[in-house]
Amino acid sequence: VRPTSEVLFCEHYSNIIHSYRDLPKLYNQWANVVRWEKTTRPFLRTLEFLWQEGHTAHATDEDAMEETIKMLNVYAAVCEEILAIPVVKGQKTEKEKFAGAKATFTIESLMHDGKALQSGTSHHFGTGFAEAFNIQYTDKEGKLQYVHQTSWGFTTRIIGALIMVHGDDRGLVIPPKAAPTQVMIVPIAQHKEGVLDFAYDLKTSLGKVARVDIDASDKKPGWKFNEYEMKGIPVRLEVGPKDIENKQVVLVRRDTLEKVFVPLDQLETKLVELLDEIQTNLYNKALNHREERTSVALTLSELKESLEAKPGFIKAMWCGELACEEKIKEDTGATSRCIPFEQEQVSDKCVCCGKDADKIVYWAKAY
Ligand SMILES: [Zn+2]
The missing domain is CATH 3.30.930.10 (Bira Bifunctional Protein; Domain 2)
Incomplete structure (x- = not known):
């Protein structure tokens, strides 16, 4: 204090x-x-x-x-x-x-x-x-x-x-660039000969291109899958006796839960590409969501309706008067978030009082 x-x-x-x-x-x-x-x-x-x-x-x-x-x-x-x-x-x-x-x-x-x-x-x-x-x-x-x-x-x-x-219903989703562990290796049938050694070798070699960890505990693979999904680790790598025989591994991405088989000789390259793809996908998903949730309002009642029908950012013109800013908050619960650097003119009248306005403001309910 x-x-x-x-x-x-x-x-x-x-x-x-x-x-x-x-x-x-x-x-x-x-x-x-x-x-x-x-x-x-x-x-x-x-x-x-x-x-x-x-x-x-x-x-x-x-x-x-x-x-x-x-x-x-x-x-x-x-x-x-x-x-x-x-x-x-x-x-x-x-x-x-x-x-x-x-x-x-x-x-x-x-x-x-x-x-x-x-x-x-x-x-x-x-x-x-x-x-x-x-x-x-x-x-x-x-x-x-x-x-x-x-x-x-x-x-x-x-x-x-x-x-x-x-995040989604399964838990956290951490973008690869922010994730302390980017790849979790989960060995399948790890009691079988050679599996653990193989998995540890993978951890070492992939450690050169990503932050990789391995869970070689006694827990069942299904339990591990759930745990690392919940923790939001971007990629899960599964490898078992069959994969070793076929010279491949399975990569599962956390953002889409898609599963791909990757040949061992392409693994390093594909993994780096996949991490990049997840990073970009998460950003684009968030951007699309924001765009879907951004409306334009020309009148106070429009602003109110938009906020109720589709909570998000409302772009509306503002005359610069405190009284209008306060009335908008009182009537709708939305506060002025900012006068964006990227200005646009959706009207020339204040959304609240109807007087001349030359600034667009982002309004929203806020945490
Ligand atoms: Zn006004």
Whole structure:
């Protein structure tokens, strides 16, 4: 239990920053945070969670802005390229931005049930905190200037997103790039001579191209299949006496549960291809789901109907007035998720008040 990190970092910065030569400054920390929550939800809203946060100080506003967007892009890349979760990048409205920030940027993802999840944020502070904490430096001309700051964070709630976006009725589905174990070898009839030796040799040779483990315990193969499906391991490799005789193995992919026989001499290549294919398939599946669950609304009643008929993102024009943002939340339960970087004009009138509007906003019910 502690004040926000900004307080700690700003105090520190006011002690260590004196000259333009001290800039820029970048600190990263991993910290466990405790927050009072009335209602908790595993992974998404917990009393205590682990996060990564960065705090930077720069000489100019442009440098701070560049850092803010750079980190937003890093978080987006982690979500899209590693976790196979597509995100919408954009800016938070005044109402939803971090208190004390000049601007807050966010990546928003859509869960299986049509609720949005804020998946990472990056804040541009301007000189607000620097003025409050007196963080000044002497520039090249010998003049005192306030620093321009940023902060950004990414938390373990993303594990919750991973579970909800990819999981199915059998359990977890972990994208290969994020999976600690990518391939689980399950020997069949392992008591028969040569099977275990063969399976262990496979573990060694495939270990060069993937993260491979083996379950040589006494449990029945069917039991093992279920367990590793539940744990979301991307590929199961089955090998038994017949396969050894036929110089092949069986690969079963977790995402589609498809089974393929692969000749031993092609195994390394096929396995790498298969892992890539699963990664791409999971991303595309999530993207299709998001697209299916994204609607356009031109009026408040349309927005409300869409949310009920097909929960997801609603794209609608907004005049920029807080009153409209609040009314939408009150009437529909949806909050403004972001003003996306990729703007489009679906109308020129605010979805709520009908006055002129030139910004499209993503709205959704959110975790
Ligand atoms: Zn309006």
